[in-house]
Amino acid sequence: MELNLQPLNLPGIEPVRPIVIAGPCSAESEEQVMSTAKPLADYGIKIFRAGVWKPRTKPGGFEGHGEKALPWLQRVKKETGMLIATEVATPQHVELAMKYGIDILWIGARTTANPFAVQELADSLRGIDVPVLVKNPVNPDLELWVGALERINSAGITRLGVIHRGFSSYDKKIYRNLPMWQIPIELRRRYPALPIFCDPSHMGGRRDLIAPLCQQAMDLGADGLIVEAHCDPDKAWSDASQQITPGVLDFILQLLVIRDETVTTENITGLRHQIDEIDNALIELLAKRMRISREIGQYKKEHDMTVLQTHRYAEIIEKRGVQGSLCGIDPSCTKQIFESIHSESVRQQMEILNQK
Numbered sequence: 001m002e003l004n005l006q007p008l009n010l011p012g013i014e015p016v017r018p019i020v021i022a023g024p025c026s027a028e029s030e031e032q033v034m035s036t037a038k039p040l041a042d043y044g045i046k047i048f049r050a051g052v053w054k055p056r057t058k059p060g061g062f063e064g065h066g067e068k069a070l071p072w073l074q075r076v077k078k079e080t081g082m083l084i085a086t087e088v089a090t091p092q093h094v095e096l097a098m099k100y101g102i103d104i105l106w107i108g109a110r111t112t113a114n115p116f117a118v119q120e121l122a123d124s125l126r127g128i129d130v131p132v133l134v135k136n137p138v139n140p141d142l143e144l145w146v147g148a149l150e151r152i153n154s155a156g157i158t159r160l161g162v163i164h165r166g167f168s169s170y171d172k173k174i175y176r177n178l179p180m181w182q183i184p185i186e187l188r189r190r191y192p193a194l195p196i197f198c199d200p201s202h203m204g205g206r207r208d209l210i211a212p213l214c215q216q217a218m219d220l221g222a223d224g225l226i227v228e229a230h231c232d233p234d235k236a237w238s239d240a241s242q243q244i245t246p247g248v249l250d251f252i253l254q255l256l257v258i259r260d261e262t263v264t265t266e267n268i269t270g271l272r273h274q275i276d277e278i279d280n281a282l283i284e285l286l287a288k289r290m291r292i293s294r295e296i297g298q299y300k301k302e303h304d305m306t307v308l309q310t311h312r313y314a315e316i317i318e319k320r321g322v323q324g325s326l327c328g329i330d331p332s333c334t335k336q337i338f339e340s341i342h343s344e345s346v347r348q349q350m351e352i353l354n355q356k
């Protein structure tokens with residue numbers, strides 16, 4: 001069956017890769033929702049996710065606050081302007097989500113695996129114009145995934161997308177859910193207009209896998225990312241090990257290299273443009289750093305301090321060296337850069353000290 005697809009057309013969101021959706025696994029309290037949403041919005045994230053109904057493997061875990069949490073998401077929308085997204089698994093969820101103005105719905109992996117549940121959802125979506133993202137089923141079955149898309153699409157949902165969150169396997173090695181990239185790649189081949197989001201949180205199941213999975217997804221042409229972010233990840237009520245703070249998410253997004261799918265090795269203008277923008281930002285940051293350094297120089301002058309404070313210098317070199325090597329930069333390179341920055345800083349402070 002052909003899918004009748006239209007662009008997601010999310011209000012206020014440019015269709016520029018990656019479209020980022022971020023927020024906690026679960027909406028735990030109004031305070032947690034707001035303390036996560038505000039910094040995300042400040043970092044420029046435009047779509048907030050939070051699970052309100054949580055499918056749990058075993059009973060007894062936190063199953064979500066349900067309807068009670070929907071006004072918290074409304075508040076996020078009102079106070080930050082972000083769009084809000086949540087998971088629906090039953091027609092009643094759809095009805096409530098619509099009642100509270102949820103902008104984007106997603107269907108969870110466990111639900112996609114069940115054609116009865118998907119059909120019920122499809123029937124409840126008939127006549128509603130809302131974007132729906134369908135997560136891959138827990139098992140690596142492309143036809144089951146496509147079947148769910150066909151059911152939802154047949155109900156008149158044309159603003160359709162998918163979320164690739166990986167596939168469950170008995171033999172868990174590195175990943176919580178194996179990426180099996182060939183499956184979303186085949187989906188892209190069949191339906192080039194279908195937007196693909198990658199969910200590195202549920203795929204990796206671990207914080208340290210989020211950055212490399214985001215990069216891999218972008219390199220394979222994903223349109224967006226949906227990442228679990230929490231104001232206090234260690235204290236999260238669900239999926240704590242895979243949630244990151246809004247600050248770490250921003251850091252990861254800043255480091256992403258977005259390759260244009262149509263760029264060949266002969267046509268690297270897009271990438272050069274990105275480099276130019278980054279170099280520009282580097283100079284601006286350096287200038288700002290020097291300005292602050294001159295203020296410190298002024299302070300040292302007024303308090304009769306020496307320009308060179310050895311322990312501080314050692315601390316800077318050490319801290320940035322470690323940070324750099326975590327990002328794959330050779331420590332000798334980081335050392336050279338910071339030695340140069342520091343020596344210019346010292347020169348500018350000396351100038352201030354020696355001013356009459």
Ligand code: PEP
Nearest residue numbers: 025051108109110165202
């Ligand atoms: C979720 O997004 O929090 C979730 C439950 O994901 P999945 O359906 O992929 O397991």
Ligand code: MN
Nearest residue numbers: 025228238239
């Ligand atoms: Mn989760």
